[in-house]
Amino acid sequence: MxxxxxxxxxxxxxxxxxxxxxxxxxxxxxxxxxxxxxxxxxxxxxxxxxxxxxxxxxxxxxxxxxxxxxxxxxxxxxxxxxxxxxxxxxxxxxxxxxxxxxxxxxxxxxxxxxxxxxxxxxxxxxxxxxxxxxxxxxxxxxxxxxxxxxxxxxxxxxxxxxxxxxxxxxxxxxxxxxxxxxxxxxxxxxxxxxxxxxxxxxxxxxxxxxxxxxxxxxxxxxxxxxxxxxxxxxxxxxxxxxxxxxxxxxxxIVEETPSRSRRLEKSTFSRVAKTLKLDKQEETLTDVSSLPFDPISFKSAGFGGQGVLSLGMIFADAAMKKNLHVTWLPSYGPEMRGGTANSGVVISTDDIGSPVVDTPNLLVAMNKPSLIKFGPLVPSDGWLFYNSSLIDELPDLKASPFPVPATEIAKEAGTIKVANTVFLAVIAAKSKLFTLDELSMLLKEYFPEERVYQMNLYALKAGFKLAENL
Ligand code: SF4
Missing domain, CATH: 3.40.50.970 (Thiamin diphosphate (ThDP)-binding fold, Pyr/PP domains)
Structure with missing residues (x-):
């Protein structure tokens, strides 16, 4: 043929x-x-x-x-x-x-x-x-x-x-x-x-x-x-x-071009592990036996730049260290600073079917548009925390709102950027999911620079103190 x-x-x-x-x-x-x-x-x-x-x-x-x-x-x-x-x-x-x-x-x-x-x-x-x-x-x-x-x-x-x-x-x-x-x-x-x-x-x-x-x-x-x-x-x-x-x-230009070889970056397992920070022993926190809601459907929402994505991520990370099932799903507009952003976190003692949080039973609203958008979705037995430093008027809500003067506390800490840490502390304390010591240890991993860590630690302690009265 x-x-x-x-x-x-x-x-x-x-x-x-x-x-x-x-x-x-x-x-x-x-x-x-x-x-x-x-x-x-x-x-x-x-x-x-x-x-x-x-x-x-x-x-x-x-x-x-x-x-x-x-x-x-x-x-x-x-x-x-x-x-x-x-x-x-x-x-x-x-x-x-x-x-x-x-x-x-x-x-x-x-x-x-x-x-x-x-x-x-x-x-x-x-x-x-x-x-x-x-x-x-x-x-x-x-x-x-x-x-x-x-x-x-x-x-x-x-x-x-x-x-x-x-x-x-x-x-x-x-x-x-x-x-x-x-x-x-x-x-x-x-x-x-x-x-x-x-x-x-x-x-x-x-x-x-x-x-x-x-x-x-x-x-x-x-x-x-x-x-x-x-x-x-x-x-x-x-x-x-x-x-x-x-x-x-x-x-x-094939004829006149010589054969070429690229410099091959040789990598080793330990180098990759170090880059991905996998070389450190994972800290595991004390397990929890029950959750205030199972699953917790948590939504943190606010302006881009207020740290709503990292709030969700740290919360999910801490829960993962408690051997719970977690998902974290960020959502933000094209502008990271000034636009709106939110992240959905699901935490469960069992397998999680979907990472989408449509009806949060735990909401942190860092600004007014977020409260107006997501606040009415929280059911009457859900927990709703809002940034009372920036929100003076509340929409109709089913859930009882908890005011948290997060931006004011963050200013005392040295930067409004740690307002999200105030909320982290409040929801941790209210849910009894994480202790102050556990979160302090975790924040050290996220913020190794001492000055930044100290500002977050201030916000964390203030948030735990505030939660005593909620
Ligand atoms: S390009 Fe795709 S759609 Fe078009 S004829 Fe070929 S297989 Fe069919």
């Missing part, structure tokens, strides 16, 4: 994506992905590099690569394949790293990752499949969608005025110093497929010789979302798509 008609050796013998169809891929009939995969497999066979491959797959139509390519592989979160491939490539200096990404993945969500990987000249080969839209998710407009092209999210066609011009990624990549080879090919007719085969072979050869970063953009037909027959889709690439996205080599 002619080599062209054979399945590449670097493919699995049978594809187990669908139990009933061992020899077909999941791609739609007429899709360009299958042709591209075949060309890649051929080049891998020809250069005998299968055992050196690490394939980083995307979220997108290429997500199931691991059913076809018989090599090491890792799936990256959406848009992050180039970043993951960077880690793979740097930690495996002898591997040949593939980053396989579609236009939603590389030209939208992961543009920054992709550009910086290219600019750094990471040692990897990037296959960028450009079919002008988000394929897997149903044909939404992508940065590569052509002007006037209709998609599910541009039903009247992409507007140049509203949406800008389609991104020509290959041309952008070719402007950077990092890449050694940048090309745009297509897989829509025999002539273009032959040309694509040559470029792909050259790209893999450059990887084999450790020459650096290679970017190959592939104009690939998507008959399903283009709503065309496979033949019409192939013609459309010739007649329309490749006019905006001209085929060809955009940059080629």
């Amino acid at each position: 002619s080599r062209i008609l054979q399945k590449p050796q670097s493919f699995y013998e049978s594809f187990n994506r669908k139990p009933s169809q061992k020899h077909t891929t999941h791609y739609c009939p007429g899709c360009g992905h299958g042709i591209l995969n075949k060309l890649m497999g051929e080049a891998i066979d020809q250069l005998n590099i299968q055992d050196r491959l690490i394939f980083v797959g995307p979220v997108g139509c290429g997500v199931f690569f691991y059913y076809y390519f018989h090599c090491a592989g890792i799936s990256a979160p959406h848009g992050r394949a180039s970043a993951v491939a960077t880690g793979v490539s740097r930690s495996h200096p002898d591997a040949i790293t593939i980053s396989y990404q579609g236009d939603g993945d590389l030209a939208a969500l992961g543009t920054n990752n992709a550009l910086h990987a290219a600019n750094r000249g990471e040692r990897m080969i990037v296959f960028f499949i450009n079919n002008n839209l988000y394929g897997m998710t149903g044909g939404q407009m992508a940065p590569t969608t052509l002007v006037d092209q209709k998609t599910t999210t541009s039903p009247y066609g992409r507007s140049l005025d509203n949406d800008g011009a389609p991104l020509r990624m290959a041309e952008i990549m070719a402007l950077l110093d990092g890449p050694v080879l940048v090309a745009r090919v297509a897989v829509n007719n025999p002539r273009n497929i032959r040309q694509a085969r040559k470029v792909i072979q050259k790209g893999f050869q450059a990887q084999k010789e450790k020459k650096g970063y290679v970017f190959i953009e592939i104009l690939s037909q998507c008959p399903t979302n283009w709503k065309k027959s496979p033949l019409e889709a192939c013609k459309w690439i010739d007649e329309t798509v490749s006019r905006y996205y001209p085929l060809g080599i955009k940059k080629d």
Whole structure:
């Protein structure tokens, strides 16, 4: 059988994506992905590099690569394949790293990752499949969608005025110093497929010789979302798509580029453990047998910068040290200072089903908007603490509110930043979950600088004293 008609050796013998169809891929009939995969497999066979491959797959139509390519592989979160491939490539200096990404993945969500990987000249080969839209998710407009092209999210066609011009990624990549080879090919007719085969072979050869970063953009037909027959889709690439996205080599300095190796930062287990602070023996606090609420659904809320996230985190951390089940879920607006923020903590003696705190039975409201938003959600038997230094008017509430002049006490301590520690002390004392000594010890870990620790300690002691009267 002619080599062209054979399945590449670097493919699995049978594809187990669908139990009933061992020899077909999941791609739609007429899709360009299958042709591209075949060309890649051929080049891998020809250069005998299968055992050196690490394939980083995307979220997108290429997500199931691991059913076809018989090599090491890792799936990256959406848009992050180039970043993951960077880690793979740097930690495996002898591997040949593939980053396989579609236009939603590389030209939208992961543009920054992709550009910086290219600019750094990471040692990897990037296959960028450009079919002008988000394929897997149903044909939404992508940065590569052509002007006037209709998609599910541009039903009247992409507007140049509203949406800008389609991104020509290959041309952008070719402007950077990092890449050694940048090309745009297509897989829509025999002539273009032959040309694509040559470029792909050259790209893999450059990887084999450790020459650096290679970017190959592939104009690939998507008959399903283009709503065309496979033949019409192939013609459309010739007649329309490749006019905006001209085929060809955009940059080629492979020959004159020497093989490169990056300095590999050698790390040891003890070094990693030290960095992650895992080298210290974990302090475990005395266990608790019961909770005031089981589970405690705690919400701390306030302005960004008031320490509501760290209040939740320290509370959760302390509970974890008591061998309780905990979750911590932060939520904040784009502005960390001045915007609103809250964190939800669930503490339980049993497994926790969800970290979401919709109806808190324990609330700390550090400012008025938080009290207005979350206060009415606290049930009548719940505990509600509010910052009486900043809140002079209360909304209608089911639960009895406990005033805590946290900002005033924090000012006495030396900085309003420790207002959250006042609340930490109050809820610890009221719930009898943690002693003053236990929290003092914990805060020392969080605030090793003596001056900062002393301010927090002042706030902690004042909070415990205040709680005696609540
Ligand atoms: S949706 Fe388009 S890109 Fe995805 S597999 Fe089908 S034809 Fe190919």
